[in-house]
Amino acid sequence: MRTVLSIEELSIALPKGADRPHAVAGISMKIAEGEILCVVGESGSGKSMTANALMGLLPPGVTVDGGRAVFDGQDVLSLPETERQKLRGSRIAMIFQEPMTALNPLMRIGEQISEVFAAHGMYTQTEREKRALSLVTEVGLPDPAKIMRAYPFQLSGGQRQRAMIAMALALEPELLIADEPTTALDVTTQAQILDLILDLRTRRGMGVMFITHDFGVVAEIADKVIVMEKGIAVEQGTAAEVLENPQHPYTRRLLDAIPTGRLPEARALEPAPVLEIKGLRKVYRTGGGLFREAREVRAVDDVSLSIRRGEVLGLVGESGSGKSTLGRTVVRLVTPDAGQVLVGGTDLAALSEEELRRSRNKVQMVFQDPYASLNPRHRILRALTAGPVAMGKPKPDAEAKARELLEIVGLGAETADRFPHEFSGGQRQRIGIARALAMEPELIVADEAVSALDVSIQAQVLDLLRDLRSRLGLSILFITHDLRVAAQLCDRIAVMQKGRLVEIGAVHDIFLAPREGYTRDLLAAVPGADWAAENRTRGFA
Amino acid sequence: MIRRFASNKGAVIGVLILLIVIGLALSADLLFPRGPWAMVQRPFLVPFTMDGFPLGTDTLGRDVAAGLVHGARVSLLVGLVSTIVALAIGVPLGAVAGFYGGWADEGAMRFTEFFQTIPNFALAIVLVAILEPTLTSITSAIAIVSWPPVARLVRAEVMAVKRREYVDAARLAGLSNFRILTGEVLPNTVSPIIVMASLMVATAILLESSLSFLGLGDPNAMSWGYMIGAARTVIRSAWWLSFFPGVAILVTVLALNLIGEGLNDALNPHLSRKGTA
Amino acid sequence: MAVLAPILGRLAKALITLLAIAVLNFFLIHAAPGDPAVVLAGEAGAADEQMIAQLRERFGLDQSFHVQLGSYVWNIVQLDFGYSFRQGAPVLDLILERLPATLILTLTAFVISLTLGIALGVAASARVGKASDSVLTTLALLFYATPLYWAALMAVLVFSVELGWLPGFGYETVGAGYSGLARIWDVIKHLILPASTLGLFFMAVYMRMTRASMLEVAQMDFVKTARAKGLSGPVIRRRHILRNAILPVVTLAGLQAGQLVGGAVLTETVFAWPGIGRLMFESLAARDYNTILGVFLVSAAMVIVFNILTDLVYRLVDPRIGARA
């Protein structure tokens, strides 16, 4: 097979004052035509930098300071800007992570695709549109003619990503660089996009550099893998080699970290429920005004479930399934339209503002975004004591408790006097958990609590939760879009779709004998599912 | 943040200029104990022609330099106070509107729109004319016409901040709405407000001078605008009378703008002018 | 309907606002010391009770305050702006007589400042960090900080008095009897100085805003996409960045365009431009109640009209608005 791209000893220098001198330090790789090379690494590993360097899209201040990237016999890195511009989009194409923002909001999809031809001065306007249309069809967008005229905001995330791909394919590039193209998508959509890329690869025979942090995805599509840590390629080889017997400890850590779906043993639990949800409904009306009729979205549609003391219930669903709304209703950040939320007998949904404030401590929440969940202007101590103090706990006690909790979540009491910006994402999540615990709640709602974290960090936080569960007998409503994560921690799993509760049952039942079609789809869509399955069997063996 | 500000050359220059102006304003009585109105020399003394009167004298033989220095006080005072008052109206209104939403928002915004629909400058003129030109009336007039943008800004900021998860956290901590608004939300909206305020002071100074120019200045308070207003009829025969105060205004406003932009870069890097965050 | 509906809603609100403004101003202006009768009597150089009484009666000032207010509001509802006894003409006529002048002035200033401002803003952002950029931004800052009336005076001194290139004031050469093109050219010559001094400040505003906005949009992902497509710098700037960056500028400009109409008092005074700003100012001094109120209503209406226009433009440029609603 002919080599499309070979990178030799590429290093990329970061501007002064950065956490390290080089984003990428002397990495080499080869991509042959029709081959998919997965570049795996956690955030900050320099994998995206490598891609941008190839495209000549490095942010200001960041420069290539060594190595070559030979594409079709010439070193693209040393080409003059005009030459590289010719290459871009025509022979090397790229797609990005955020389909939401990667398209110009004010241009029709059709325009944006045919623009590629225009950029390289090819074909007449009508010809361009014809080709754009065929591309839209090829990437499997529904009703192509309509999509051509549509604006980005009228498309779903998956559709936008397909549009992006259509753009990238326009001039049949020999090399496609995909920078985390599926990370922002739901599992089912992700599966479709992955299939699309695989399929195109075989049909077009182009080389693909696929950047991801998810070994599941790697298992799905990779021919070859290169693992990066802090700008250094720690391991590379065929997908099989790397996945089956990783050499480098970092790779191993990553592989262990990714939830393999090895199912925990079912635990015995006392029957007493901490939370009972009965016939819960929440409808969102948008717009509505003098001359406009309101639009309705049934976010939570007649949901009933209960959580036993010490139980962890996983609430799984794709974006828009209403799982978050349900969670926020349980803590009464959202007031339901109908139904009850019984915590230790009291119906939170029915409480008045004042009563609610007094019984806030019953249910606490751990939030998704570690960077938005702590007030940047308050010291950690204040974040942890504000609640208890408001509940009438004397300040000294509250502070003592806070420091103790910080120890428990593994940060150390002395951290209490620091500001949030001094902590990493994972640490912040620990603080978030400590904050929740400080209120001595009966139930904790964890809303995508680990989704924003790198896999290795994710694993640590999950361990912490598992540990707390057993030590403090915590009851947790664990909301996530990631079935594998749910499998790690939960006793039971509830699957939601379009606001309705589709299926609820013990982890084993859900994973091994799902009753509902939708659940099966979800499971099938999990990247690396088959591979994971093998592991599982090995796990039981 | 201080470092980011200090690294901005313009901003530093602005601060220096402003400090000088403030210094002069404060030491006005020491520098010119006889005050700005004393007729100390023959009228229309051309600048740089007589020691002790570097900037010449005006139509009544009053020392222009004295006028400038004493005027700095008034101009700065009007600019500052009117801005503070404007903030005092705009911030609470915007905060309540943005935080509680619903009818509170609807009402507050109608009110704001209402004031934005009346032509600002015209309204200011009418107000001053009605209340009759005194420092108080001028200041309040300026404040009244300049609070709406504040309200809108604060509203937008509050709406953005209140969606942050730490606000939810505060709710779950059982804090009262008021404490959440004042303790969690508002403190995180200050930076854009500070930036806006610094620019508002500048605009207020311009506004005051414009009013004075139209003869709506306080005759008992020497201000730059008042000097220009008084001098515009002799602008042909005595250019310096309107030139120096004009420059004073220009420089001060310039300084404030530079500071404003500096603050903007320093406090809101994400929407920094230089773009590179 | 999709586009019109919200507009209708706004119109409804607008009318209420206008009425409120009428009432507020009525209170304000009647709160001022003195009344038209006193002024007129005063100017006559001699007066006695009889005369003032006559005048008051003629102006309907002998009625109680709420009666006056009531009848005024009622007239407004019927689109009757009342009669200016001082000028001896219906207020509406007076205003319509002056409005064109103001519109010509402000709209020209507006168009000039907007186009130039955006153009320079784009230019500056394209050379960000370079010398030419700092020159442009500094200039903008200077204009921004210069008192408008002061710039106006200077302009008259230089271009009209010293150089004698352009007429220093007025709307046209009085009694020159020009017609057709000659007249238009004459008006344009008179327009240049006031329009440019008035435009200067706003040009600075728009330029700074465009520049900032361009730089901000340039950071966005879709710009990276555009580059990945192999588009050239200028094309990206024009087709992708500018299109998005211009929206906030347009909005602000729209808001200000309305304000300009009522806000040109200074320029109109310095350049003796016979517009409504001056009409307002003079009527205020003369306590010509109906006229002031009339001008206020008209200029407020202008603000509203421009806001709605802006809204429409926005909807045309940005597909998302209409859909979200």
Next chain:
Amino acid sequence: MKHLKATTFLIAAAFAGQALAQEAGGRLDIVVQPEPPGLMLGLVQNGPTQLVAGDIYEGLLRYTTDLEPEPGLAKSWDISEDGLTYTFHLNEGVKWHDGEPFTSADVVFSADVFLRETHARLRASLAYVDTITAPDDLTVVFKLKEPFGPFISVFEVGTMPMIPKHIYEGTDYATNEMNATPIGTGPFKFDKWEKGSFIHLVKNEDYYVDGLPHLDEVYYRVIPDAASRAVAFETGEVDVLPGGSVENWDVARLTEMDGVCSTGSGWEFFAPLAWMWLNNREGPTSDVRFRQAIMYAMDREFVRDVVWNGFGKIPTGPVASVTNFYSDGVTQYDYNPDKAKALLDEMGYDGETVRLLPLPYGETWQRWAEAVRQNLSEVGINVEIDSTDVAGWNEKTSQWDYDMAFTYLYQYGDPALGVSRNYTADRIQKGSPWNNVEGYENPELDAKWAAAAVMADPEARQDAYDEIQKEIVDDVPVAWLLELEFPTIYRCNVHDLVTTGIGLNDGIRNAWIEQ
């Protein structure tokens, strides 16, 4: 003192009459400030209106620069020995601008019907009139109740303009739509009024004086900003700047340009005298010593020389030096701060703040107020300037809500017309800024004023007024500041512009341009 030379030259020209070879034709651009509220001189008599409408309307008589009556619409007149009967003989063939003939009927209608209702100032004089009759089309007879010395001075166009009976009789004068297009007998006809821009008058082709007027058209230009008005003159946009239309500082500069002349003449009839109302009712100003202190504290020469660029004259008392029956046999108040301080100590002034209300007529007056404040504060009087606009000024003065207030008034050639009204107790009436606003009460003087007004014999009147002036000056009911002089600035190729005691107000009929 260039403008003085010009003055003498002009007066000479006025008498030389047709001596210079006048050229017909041409257009004159004159500044009018502020824009007049209306042009119907019978209804509105403020300055700008008189300036413009003085060319459209006419009175029975005109007055020379030393206030001698001369023919106007009346070609001759005689006064009976007892001073009770005034008979006027009108010019033949006078036509209104709409072609209707002007007759004695119009005079009777104007004086007896129209102006009695609308013209406050004239009404005061008409109080002395018993009957007005028209024996024939060209004769009018005024019969007085008692002799009224100044009566011969009331026939000037601004005081008694002739109103067309055929247009106004039986209508509501105020709302008569002809007010918009005034009809008079004057040398110029109203053509067009662009509000905010200009008023255009055109030559009255069949004016009853042959060869007059010389000019084809006159533009009265509205330019709101004083500085712009100066510029307008410099750039040649306008040819004439009437008194007070540019700030004094510009006067000096403009008159030094070549081809530019100026004259202080043309105000003799009005003899505007500026003073400060001193509130005699309350506060420090109610104490005569305080009032005298003010007179001594003020450096009036300084103001005259600096603020008024040397134009004007320091007054000795209530009567302007150009007005009839002036006397300088009075106490002189020279600038003397020490004397002022002494008086203040004597009365025991406690430093109470006094409000000073300037005249809102532009920068000159503002500066003047500031100068006075400075003068007073230097002798220890705390002054605070109370700033407001025209409306506010009228309100405050006519409602007596002030301590000291600037003003200036016309004297109309005779103390009985323009002076006594400010000092007699019967003229203490709220609601007017033109009467005895200061609230000065002095019964003996009141009697003397009244007597002097109705004396037939000029000598006797002179003595009476000498006495009045001597006494009143010691009381300082108001602080007399300056006999104002409003120089008219014009291009030297414009001749015979100012030929009468009311100057431009009726001057344009004789004016001509040397090409």
